[in-house]
């Protein structure tokens with residue numbers, strides 16, 4: 001492992017807190033040190049308060065921030081003196097500890113400080129870095145982990161037996177640090193949990209972390225336990241037809257729609273086919289806080305009922321002996337291993353599922369290295385249960401907060417690179433859905449860079465490309481809940497007498513035939529949608545009120561309208577709703593070049609401005625107006641409506 005410290009980069013950060021931000025980001029950049037939300041860092045700074053008195057402020061990572069992207073305001077400024085006084089108490093509950101820390105910060109708007117704040121405060125050094133480094137966990141999570149850790153670090157690190165993060169752990173670390181540390185001590189290993197490093201400067205603490213983790217890497221290498229890629233017995237393809245059904249059953253077990261991200265590659269296939277998978281995968285996570293994301297164990301195969309039963313047993317067994325009454329979490333697995341597809345990761349959002357997949361990717365490394373070293377050994381299930389069900393997590397549950405309307409659901413939008421389609425992508429993302437945008441235009445691929453969006457170049461008139469797009473949807477997110485049929489062409493104005501056959505056929509092919517392909521191929525997926533499938537067709541005012549010179553467009557949209565009505569009749573039994581919007585005069589779309597706009601205005605003998613607001617309400621209709629209504633039509637307001645046609649046109653006299 002190499003230090004990523006760069007003098008030029010570092011110069012952009014000022015002061016102790018600035019450099020604390022910089023090296024925290026450096027830690028966050030390396031996923032083998034820190035995964036999403038994991039790890040924490042701090043710095044102790046002398047500051048003058050409002051009254052001119054000097055005091056030491058402990059800036060410690062706030063909850064909800066990732067080290068990789070942390071900003072100065074991501075650090076909670078806590079008065080160190082109070083932290084040290086708290087540490088003297090004989091006992092302190094987690095909830096009271098958080099209350100004490102939050103009420104002794106300098107800034108009311110700062111995030112709640114890390115649960116490991118007291119531990120950071122008790123360490124005498126100015127800068128304290130904490131990670132869950134893969135290599136350290138690989139050495140520690142073995143049968144004689146403590147002996148091996150001491151062998152690797154000698155006097156350089158204090159070694160602490162496992163204890164759940166919180167007040168007791170902070171006290172134990174302070175006591176053990178005093179007892180074990182020597183002038184050579186620069187770090188601390190928390191067995192089965194992670195590693196701390198210390199320094200008087202940001203750079204020193206960071207580079208000690210790198211140095212200490214490198215020692216573990218070298219140790220693993222010297223024991224032939226470093227390069228341990230699982231061998232795939234054969235190359236398999238993601239079992240696309242089966243994932244939507246699996247996702248449906250998972251969502252039913254979870255009581256809410258889940259995203260299912262499938263990762264099929266040599267690594268995941270090899271691990272899922274490991275001859276000792278039952279033993280090595282069913283012990284527990286690499287470090288306890290992963291349990292919040294991954295649950296304690298992956299599901300092997302696809303028998304969800306069996307997994308859920310075992311999960312409830314695990315809950316009941318440990319809840320009985322807990323001090324506080326516990327609320328059971330949903331029993332659906334978050335990690336699934338199957339030799340047919342490798343790994344699948346489930347989450348309430350696409351981001352959650354991506355995090356689960358990433359955590360497990362690292363868990364595979366930790367397990368295989370620990371195996372090569374002498375046998376992977378995770379913490380007993382009781383310890384994992386305590387983290388999964390600790391008071392603070394349970395308190396979060398009770399506070400609840402409503403999930404986004406489409407959390408866990410998947411929408412596919414055609415013609416998504418511009419205009420109404422692009423606005424629809426935004427509308428569905430804003431409501432928490434994972435979105436696949438497809439378009440002929442290559443710019444769709446870079447429309448958004450986020451885990452809940454997939455942009456694919458696709459010619460919707462080509463059946464093979466449509467099938468490919470749906471396959472990618474299933475691999476990335478697990479299924480399809482909502483379909484927005486928006487892609488269309490609007491040929492230049494032409495009288496029937498002058499209309500070339502190929503222009504007519506092209507309009508029919510894009511505006512009508514392509515939608516049949518998508519509806520036909522999408523139907524089996526929509527049928528499996530946990531909350532029932534929904535389709536929105538972007539029609540046109542020209543359906544109820546055609547205009548001269550637009551025969552190909554009007555006829556193709558009218559035929560599409562009829563197709564949608566028949567789909568509403570045929571798919572009602574599957575619970576799939578299909579409704580149509582008839583926009584008119586939406587000028588911020590890809591269809592409306594200035595040329596076309598000028599032509600159409602002339603057709604009606606108007607200026608372009610008058611043409612734009614030529615409706616009963618004298619208002620301009622935008623892509624966003626149409627897209628927002630399309631999203632709402634997939635929501636609960638329209639849950640009893642199918643086969644409807646709703647104008648979005650500012651009121652059109654001919655339609656009314």
Ligand SMILES: [Zn+2]
Pocket residue numbers: 039130131132165193194
């Ligand atoms: Zn930790």
